[in-house]
Amino acid sequence: MVQTPIKSETKLPPSTHEFSGVIHRLEAGGAMLPDTPENLMQIIGLYKAYAVPMDFYWRDLLYIAEREFLNPFPFFKYFLPKEYLELHNHYAGDDADLRIWQKGAATAHPELLAFMEKGETFKMPKLFHHLWHDRINMEFAEACMRAMLWHRGMGGKFDPYLDSDEYKANADRAIKAYFQGNPAMLGLYKLFPDMFLEQVRQLSYYSNLGLFWEVMAPVFFEMSDRYDSGDIKNVPDAMNFLVNGIFAVAGRPIYHHVYIRGEIYEIIPKSKGFMWLYEAALPYVEAVFYRTAPFRGTKSYNAQAKQVPDEQKDFHYGILYADVFPVGTAGIPPTLLMQDMLHFLPPYLVDYYSKHCRGEDDMLIQLGISFQRSMYNVTSAVIQALRQALLYPLDDTNPKHLEANRAFFEAQIDRFKRKEARLRDIQRQEYR
Amino acid sequence: MPDIVDIAVDAGSFKTLVAAVQAAGLVDTLKSPGPFTVFAPNDDAFAKLPPGTIQTLLQNIPQLARILTYHVVSGKLMKTDLAKVDSVISVEGSPIKIDCADGFEVKNATVLAPDIEADNGVIHVIDTVILMG
Numbered sequence: 001m002v003q004t005p006i007k008s009e010t011k012l013p014p015s016t017h018e019f020s021g022v023i024h025r026l027e028a029g030g031a032m033l034p035d036t037p038e039n040l041m042q043i044i045g046l047y048k049a050y051a052v053p054m055d056f057y058w059r060d061l062l063y064i065a066e067r068e069f070l071n072p073f074p075f076f077k078y079f080l081p082k083e084y085l086e087l088h089n090h091y092a093g094d095d096a097d098l099r100i101w102q103k104g105a106a107t108a109h110p111e112l113l114a115f116m117e118k119g120e121t122f123k124m125p126k127l128f129h130h131l132w133h134d135r136i137n138m139e140f141a142e143a144c145m146r147a148m149l150w151h152r153g154m155g156g157k158f159d160p161y162l163d164s165d166e167y168k169a170n171a172d173r174a175i176k177a178y179f180q181g182n183p184a185m186l187g188l189y190k191l192f193p194d195m196f197l198e199q200v201r202q203l204s205y206y207s208n209l210g211l212f213w214e215v216m217a218p219v220f221f222e223m224s225d226r227y228d229s230g231d232i233k234n235v236p237d238a239m240n241f242l243v244n245g246i247f248a249v250a251g252r253p254i255y256h257h258v259y260i261r262g263e264i265y266e267i268i269p270k271s272k273g274f275m276w277l278y279e280a281a282l283p284y285v286e287a288v289f290y291r292t293a294p295f296r297g298t299k300s301y302n303a304q305a306k307q308v309p310d311e312q313k314d315f316h317y318g319i320l321y322a323d324v325f326p327v328g329t330a331g332i333p334p335t336l337l338m339q340d341m342l343h344f345l346p347p348y349l350v351d352y353y354s355k356h357c358r359g360e361d362d363m364l365i366q367l368g369i370s371f372q373r374s375m376y377n378v379t380s381a382v383i384q385a386l387r388q389a390l391l392y393p394l395d396d397t398n399p400k401h402l403e404a405n406r407a408f409f410e411a412q413i414d415r416f417k418r419k420e421a422r423l424r425d426i427q428r429q430e431y432r
Numbered sequence: 433m434p435d436i437v438d439i440a441v442d443a444g445s446f447k448t449l450v451a452a453v454q455a456a457g458l459v460d461t462l463k464s465p466g467p468f469t470v471f472a473p474n475d476d477a478f479a480k481l482p483p484g485t486i487q488t489l490l491q492n493i494p495q496l497a498r499i500l501t502y503h504v505v506s507g508k509l510m511k512t513d514l515a516k517v518d519s520v521i522s523v524e525g526s527p528i529k530i531d532c533a534d535g536f537e538v539k540n541a542t543v544l545a546p547d548i549e550a551d552n553g554v555i556h557v558i559d560t561v562i563l564m565g
Contacts, residue, residue, distance in 0.1 A: 097491055098484050155565070157525075248484025251495040273494035278564065389563045391540050401540075 019413050026409045031380035035235040043374035044227040045349035051220035053340040054213050055109045057141035059084045061210030065203045078138045092218040101218035137336035148287040149205045158279035162201045171200040174258050174265040207256040212280040219245045242381035250277035291315035297331020319375045321420040324368035338368045373426050383412050433551040436462045448478040456497040467508040468553035473561045508553050511546040526564040
């Protein structure tokens, strides 16, 4: 699946952009991240460490969207039942729609199951692991979902559909079925219909993000396997694997089904034609990689202080802009994810981190910075995929086409001109 | 005169497109009086897509139909008509950029053969599958 990067000489005069080096690298088929063996090791190791908790996230997101649904007291929503741990991933295992992870099974990853059983402590009932906070930080997945819900309107037809009469009618049927025989909740629904409707919209985003990550987990597992076997040799290989992966599953349906007393309620049916690329992947990248919400621990929400932008499009608190050094302190949400990934690092990264900075003491920060590099690589893949889908091949012979490509790359990189962006930092290996 | 579907079948260079249109159940639509303007990617255009793309779409008919209807515009628009506009709205609902300044380009595709007239519209053959966004 990996294509060799195109190494043709660019026929255009050099770019005068502040990040011309990065632009030229993108034009030569590379990534925003410099191609060094050290970078490759860091990003692949982090994909693997991310994929294991992600295997929990997507399962639990779908479980909440499909089964917990409007449970007013969802105390046990992070307690995945057996059927969702055994739920077959559509992109792994023998019965896959398209087998992306070649070696793996379609059910939950063995390292995840081992962690759920023993955690950092020892084997005990789930409830105790949960109360001792020895668990997967599912709140992180929900924060990503909420960023997508709140930012809205980032392209695609999914979000506008949530305001349509058709959606409201579908949701209404499911709400009434769910609370059947519960006059208190049905009465509340009659009084405040929008309160329930908005909850259902949020649940539709649970489903959306779950379906998005169901794809990414096997993609990352496969990349880790290919790196181990020597098939992925450099950063462009890793980026191109992602580009091809994006195209391969672009057409998978995005939907929201709810199961109530053995019946399926199609709140967003597959027949609406919503697609993974337009309705999940691109809005996700915009909401989570670029925007999210200002960290409570680094920005003041004080309206007079004007630290937080007025316009949602100006939000710049995603992983591409995040200051990773305060990870582990109060008010820094990505800490939740870093803590999750810490449990599943491959041995070569544990060794690597032990030799740098403060060794094992600040591993959470070191892995956070590797994670940032890995997400710059994913974003590079998204940029290249968009260029491939909407513009022209890198070896196009028409100079007008090459100019269009350059204008696109420059416009994308313009977003990293603001001083908070970490594009400058990741160019240096000492940033760790 | 034959209709849009007949022309594509007879031409022989639209095997993937015809198969996709059949799978998506759009044959009857494209045989209806219309009229339609179809930007038809030839087999080479489909071959440029990375592996797996078509397989996933063939497994998911509504999504496939959405991509295909992005290649269709209602009304019979010849090259001379398209030269007067910057973009047209596809049946899918998203705009398609048109550039006739030098040559004849539709979004990021180049038209290989314009103005193939059919009973119920017109076909312009393109060298790249166009995508929304």
